[in-house]
Amino acid sequence: MSSAPSNDPFQPLKADDPAVVGGYRLAAVLGAGGMGKVYLSYTPGGRPLAIKVIRAEFSEDPEFRRRFQQEVRAAQRVQGLYTAPVIDSDTEGAQPWLATAYVPGPSLAHAVARHGQLPLRSVLLLTVGVAEALGVIHGAGIVHRDLKPANVLLAADGPRVIDFGIARAADTTALTGTGVSVGTPAFMSPEQAAVGTVTPATDVFALGQIAAYAAIGAPAFGDGPSHAVLYRIVHEDPDLGRLPEALRPLVTRCLSRDPADRPTLTDIIRMCHEISPEPLRQGEDWLPRAVAGSITERHQLPAPAPTPPPKPTTGPAPTPTQYSPQPPAPGPAHPYTPTGYAVAAAPTQTGPGAPGAPGFPGTPGGVPAGPWQQNTHPQGYATPPPHYPSGFAQPGYQQPGYQHPGSPPSGWGSPGFQPAGPRPGRAGLIVAASVIGALVVLGVIGSLLPDDPDTSGKGDRASSSSNGASSGGGSGDTADSGDKAREKPADPEPVTYKGIDMTANYALKLADHPPRPQEDTGSGVSYGKGDFYFYWDSLFGDERVGSANGKLVVLKNSQKGSLEVCRQETRYTEKIDLEQLTSGSQICVLSKAGHIAVVTYRGKAGPDDPSRYITLDLTVWRNAEEAQQS
Known part of the structure; x- marks a missing residue:
């Protein structure tokens, strides 16, 4: 810069x-x-x-x-x-x-x-x-x-x-x-x-x-x-x-x-x-x-601008949550708060003297209220310490549906505030609920009656279809949904291959059993033909892995490669520089043929090895998705 x-x-x-x-x-x-x-x-x-x-x-x-x-x-x-x-x-x-x-x-x-x-x-x-x-x-x-x-x-x-x-x-x-x-x-x-x-x-x-x-x-x-x-x-x-x-x-x-x-x-x-x-x-x-x-x-550094006093409030009084600090996202709080500006009390603060803690001065029962909620930031919002999400406590921001623990209901104490009365139409709702309850009771009683001898076959079919019925649902609808669930194919079983050595400028296809790297002849300078390839440029030393028939996702360290994880990921690419990978790095491979695999990178040949290759483990779920039309 x-x-x-x-x-x-x-x-x-x-x-x-x-x-x-x-x-x-x-x-x-x-x-x-x-x-x-x-x-x-x-x-x-x-x-x-x-x-x-x-x-x-x-x-x-x-x-x-x-x-x-x-x-x-x-x-x-x-x-x-x-x-x-x-x-x-x-x-x-x-x-x-x-x-x-x-x-x-x-x-x-x-x-x-x-x-x-x-x-x-x-x-x-x-x-x-x-x-x-x-x-x-x-x-x-x-x-x-x-x-x-x-x-x-x-x-x-x-x-x-x-x-x-x-x-x-x-x-x-x-x-x-x-x-x-x-x-x-x-x-x-x-x-x-x-x-x-x-x-x-x-x-x-x-x-x-x-x-x-x-x-x-x-x-x-x-x-x-x-x-x-x-x-x-x-x-x-x-x-x-x-x-x-x-x-x-x-x-x-x-x-x-x-x-x-x-x-x-x-x-x-x-x-x-x-x-x-x-x-x-x-x-x-x-x-x-x-x-x-x-x-x-x-060396003659300018100082941060001083924090101005809070602006006078005009218009309707704010609700207690409007100026209250919002809870941070999960994660460790920063060990310090930068100086040079006013900061509203951190939501993670505890113990005596913490806003909202028992015995906090001027707050009955420890409920924060009154002027302390309006901090001295020029925009009038709480300034988070470092590492808090940047969306936290922005101007005019109020976390949806959040009420500060122990705070009165929103609007409490505002001029003209009245507790909400009964909502209209509650009597009608009660009557409707009673009718529905009676119908449910009648249905239960009917199911306990013995079957008619002349319709024993129908009774068997009804019993069969009602086995998966949810409470209050019709048996016909439930049978349809059960048939659809049975029609959905189960996930394929994974097949794992350990210690595959892939030579430079070779590729493999996920459909092969076992997958054998094949030489990528006639496929151009930097792109392979297979579902997963290893490319090396002998002139410039460029090394990468990629897919010519699908897409790749490098998983984060916190993720464990699985069929579900690979299906959910959307951070697609077609090639990855080898220098991005370390031993144990995992890559999802999603081929156009519908196969899904997790490639675990184990390393590459040493500088003294006469061959140039990478070593990987491969887990494949074949036909896990519908094949894409080419």
């Missing part, structure tokens, strides 16, 4: 900006980009945070939400000296958000645009720091995918890499086909620009671009329309004419078109030390004085 388009690093909140995100009161806008907007906030202890709120378009995509949850969990494992750690997040709310430590420094893009190219020592320390950050990020199983100058912040003690993994959450979602690009064209790798393949070597190419950008003051493949830049990246050599001679071998290797020819991160760090005429040590003098001045500007 890019920095705000102004020399002032802190932009005021606008009318369409939220005042609070996840319980954190916002103080300013830090920047905006294709994925969303970044705000400044604070922890209860006063430490500044950068809160990234994802765009609503992405939030509405279920595949994005699933991937975003995965990436946030992975990002929380990244704890490097040159990364901004993830502090808090909400992946379930109306608009997902992610809070990281605030880095008081400009982005590399902002620094170069304002002050021009950096000296050699700064470029080398920048490159070493970013390489070290990528080592930690890759170690957590994440490929950045969108490493660019706007995602490298220049702090007083070295660079910080931010937004790692977030671009992956948007990759291959529905939005990528509607004009929303993943990755910045000027800093994409050739394989990423051409076929969308992403590996750790992709980030090495971007690192070479960043080093060149910092030393030259411009992108190595030039500016212009995205399609023109992408064409040059794929087909032409970079313009390194203005690059310092000492940096050319390093940058040239990083910008190799073949990912296999690019150096490792360890090699990059070693080469930087060899290039430097003096020992490389990070310190507060690693940046030119003018750029360091931008860091000072970012």
Whole structure:
């Protein structure tokens, strides 16, 4: 996410900006980009945070939400000296958000645009720091995918890499086909620009671009329309004419078109030390004085806006539940409540002094009532602590049908309030109920009478059909429904196959018994012919599983693969990158022929194995659904 388009690093909140995100009161806008907007906030202890709120378009995509949850969990494992750690997040709310430590420094893009190219020592320390950050990020199983100058912040003690993994959450979602690009064209790798393949070597190419950008003051493949830049990246050599001679071998290797020819991160760090005429040590003098001045500007943080007093109430008095805090969704409450703004008493609060607890001051019998229900939030609603659902306590929101425990009936105590009297027409209802009851009693008595000898056959049939009858129902209707229930076929029995080794570019069909992976000849470069295939691109290292005759669903860790679970899922896709899977991951496969299977991924061949294959367990329910018409 890019920095705000102004020399002032802190932009005021606008009318369409939220005042609070996840319980954190916002103080300013830090920047905006294709994925969303970044705000400044604070922890209860006063430490500044950068809160990234994802765009609503992405939030509405279920595949994005699933991937975003995965990436946030992975990002929380990244704890490097040159990364901004993830502090808090909400992946379930109306608009997902992610809070990281605030880095008081400009982005590399902002620094170069304002002050021009950096000296050699700064470029080398920048490159070493970013390489070290990528080592930690890759170690957590994440490929950045969108490493660019706007995602490298220049702090007083070295660079910080931010937004790692977030671009992956948007990759291959529905939005990528509607004009929303993943990755910045000027800093994409050739394989990423051409076929969308992403590996750790992709980030090495971007690192070479960043080093060149910092030393030259411009992108190595030039500016212009995205399609023109992408064409040059794929087909032409970079313009390194203005690059310092000492940096050319390093940058040239990083910008190799073949990912296999690019150096490792360890090699990059070693080469930087060899290039430097003096020992490389990070310190507060690693940046030119003018750029360091931008860091000072970012230390002068704006405070959150003070909370105004409650607005006077006009019109009819509110009901007791209108301002009462609503109960949170199940789950652990956040251990603290951000400071700097008024918060209504949390519904989970207990013990003496808690609103609604026995002996709460000014509330007879512990029933909350009166002015305490109107908190001091400017919109007049309860502000939830972090991790509460974002729909909780919104302006004017009242949970349907919810009455605060122990509260009087809604409207009690309002001017002119009268207890409800008897509803009209109750006498008629009583008479009708009496008639129906009498008919039921007569029916029961009739069923106890002995059958007529002349109609014993009919009596047998009536007895047979009444066995499944529900109380008060006609025997004919019940017989019909029983016949329909008997007509519905039972679920097929599952068949399980353990330890199937599937070679790269092979596929299997769920109807086969046992399923034997077959070579996928003549099926194109990246798509198989079977119900489930394993594809590997030997040139770019791309690995994926998919289905050419159905659809797939990657199950969550909390789910256990079963026929019912697979039938209920709707998060469909046709292909899955192998890097998304870990040992034990389960995938529902729903074939067009009506077969349903659960694939349990067990792992892939080791680096020293001469064959490339994956191992999986397979449970199949054959003919579980109607076959789709082709």
